[in-house]
Amino acid sequence: MTATSLVALENVNKHFGDLHVLRDINVTVERGEVVVVIGPSGSGKSTLCRTINRLETIDSGVITIDGQPLPSEGRGLARLRSDVGMVFQSFNLFAHKTVLENVTLGPVKVRKKSKEEAHKRAMELLDRVGIASQAEKYPAQLSGGQQQRVAIARALAMDPKVLMFDEPTSALDPEMVQEVLDVMTSLAKDGMTMVVVTHEMGFARRAANRVIFMADGEIVEQNTPDEFFTSPSSARAKDFLSKILTH
Amino acid sequence: MEAFLANFNVVIDGFSWTIRLTAISAVFSFALGIVLTAMRVSPVPLLRLMASVYVEAVRNTPLTLVLLFCGLGLNSALGLSFAESVEWNVYWLAVLGLSAYTACFVSEALRSGVNTIPFGQIEAARSLGLTFMQNMRLIVLPQALRSVIGPLGSVLIALTKNTTVASVAGLGVQEASREMKLMFDQGVVPVLPTFIGFAIGFLVLCLPMGWIFGTLSKRMAVAR
Numbered sequence: 001m002t003a004t005s006l007v008a009l010e011n012v013n014k015h016f017g018d019l020h021v022l023r024d025i026n027v028t029v030e031r032g033e034v035v036v037v038i039g040p041s042g043s044g045k046s047t048l049c050r051t052i053n054r055l056e057t058i059d060s061g062v063i064t065i066d067g068q069p070l071p072s073e074g075r076g077l078a079r080l081r082s083d084v085g086m087v088f089q090s091f092n093l094f095a096h097k098t099v100l101e102n103v104t105l106g107p108v109k110v111r112k113k114s115k116e117e118a119h120k121r122a123m124e125l126l127d128r129v130g131i132a133s134q135a136e137k138y139p140a141q142l143s144g145g146q147q148q149r150v151a152i153a154r155a156l157a158m159d160p161k162v163l164m165f166d167e168p169t170s171a172l173d174p175e176m177v178q179e180v181l182d183v184m185t186s187l188a189k190d191g192m193t194m195v196v197v198t199h200e201m202g203f204a205r206r207a208a209n210r211v212i213f214m215a216d217g218e219i220v221e222q223n224t225p226d227e228f229f230t231s232p233s234s235a236r237a238k239d240f241l242s243k244i245l246t247h
Numbered sequence: 248m249e250a251f252l253a254n255f256n257v258v259i260d261g262f263s264w265t266i267r268l269t270a271i272s273a274v275f276s277f278a279l280g281i282v283l284t285a286m287r288v289s290p291v292p293l294l295r296l297m298a299s300v301y302v303e304a305v306r307n308t309p310l311t312l313v314l315l316f317c318g319l320g321l322n323s324a325l326g327l328s329f330a331e332s333v334e335w336n337v338y339w340l341a342v343l344g345l346s347a348y349t350a351c352f353v354s355e356a357l358r359s360g361v362n363t364i365p366f367g368q369i370e371a372a373r374s375l376g377l378t379f380m381q382n383m384r385l386i387v388l389p390q391a392l393r394s395v396i397g398p399l400g401s402v403l404i405a406l407t408k409n410t411t412v413a414s415v416a417g418l419g420v421q422e423a424s425r426e427m428k429l430m431f432d433q434g435v436v437p438v439l440p441t442f443i444g445f446a447i448g449f450l451v452l453c454l455p456m457g458w459i460f461g462t463l464s465k466r467m468a469v470a471r
Contacts, residue, residue: 055374093371106375151371
């Protein structure tokens with residue numbers, strides 16, 4: 001671990017009751033790196049992702065973002081969270097606000113940008129994710145793929161240091177998965193630091209710098225996508241890959 | 248009927264006090280209800296406990312007792328007074344009691360509204376860096392409110408009718424039912440038509456409330 005790692009987890013442990021969901025996790029994410037976290041369900045990968053902006057608390061260990069330890073509550077935590085973008089499986093757009101309002105809310109209320117500035121930037125971002133024409137609609141009027149692209153624009157509007165994706169395509173109809181992955185791939189190409197929990201192995205191969213394989217709350221192995229997918233070293237990774245790649 | 252109509256200005260005057268009691272109490276109970284709701288979903292355990300104890304205690308006390316407490320307890324025993332004139336003093340004591348009581352029902356309605364909001368939206372707001380108060384004000388309460396407009400209409404109708412308790416529960420506040428009782432006491436009006444007249448008066452007040460809140464509830468619904 002280096003002092004300059006953007007995200008660093010040191011000896012992180014978490015329990016849900018008797019279940020030990022994160023076991024001595026040590027992992028770092030460097031600036032500009034795209035890390036894909038894969039593993040069977042229940043392996044703790046979503047929990048890992050959610051601990052990084054403290055949507056889940058941890059029992060022990062240290063998490064630092066850009067060298068700063070994660071505060072446990074209050075304004076310090078809110079400020080740090082604003083630097084960690086989050087894209088959820090279920091989009092979680094604000095249902096009572098338009099697409100545009102969803103994207104400008106954070107910049108105006110948290111970053112204290114002017115409405116005009118936030119509006120201009122939001123339209124650029126919506127244009128980038130291909131939904132500028134839907135800016136005045138409400139989330140319920142959009143398809144799942146469109147909603148998820150708005151959610152990505154909403155996270156980007158905060159100019160986050162790192163973007164977390166918690167299974168961003170798992171709740172989508174199959175024909176909408178690609179449009180979301182395309183946006184994510186283009187972000188990765190542009191040098192955005194990303195942590196992506198996903199089952200999309202194609203995306204992992206194409207866009208990731210590093211693949212982390214988790215099982216039973218542990219990081220079992222991590223490697224470049226080429227190495228990992230062609231010659232996984234652990235038995236559990238081999239078993240997992242054989243189950244998802246054969247059909 | 249003529250006697251009833253001859254006293255029509257008294258009837259109107261009584262209902263004007265009913266409306267004043269209702270409107271002011273509605274404003275205060277709504278404000279207190281929002282504060283109680285925010286406390287009940289706050290991350291601070293002590294605030295949650297205080298709000299729950301308040302709501303459960305007051306909600307389960309008969310309104311008559313709450314109003315008697317305002318008159319006999321707060322005013323007579325503890326010397327709390329809001330105004331020089333008796334008329335306005337009892338009016339504000341009644342507003343206090345009605346608001347303290349109705350706020351519990353506002354809070355219960357709002358809390359059920361809060362529960363309709365998918366928790367993911369609250370997490371999304373947190374991850375944008377919104378503070379608890381911003382999250383309440385911008386994301387949670389606007390949606391909670393819009394989903395419970397119908398129930399809040401029922402609370403308002405109940406409040407309107409509950410103002411009649413304020414005159415019998417020791418406070419002697421001016422309001423419609425008190426005027427009715429005074430008219431009976433004077434023995435100048437026929438009983439049944441007068442009853443019906445006042446009942447119609449309350450219908451005229453309450454029916455539109457139901458319509459308005461019903462319409463608002465449909466118009467303001469958040470599509471999910």
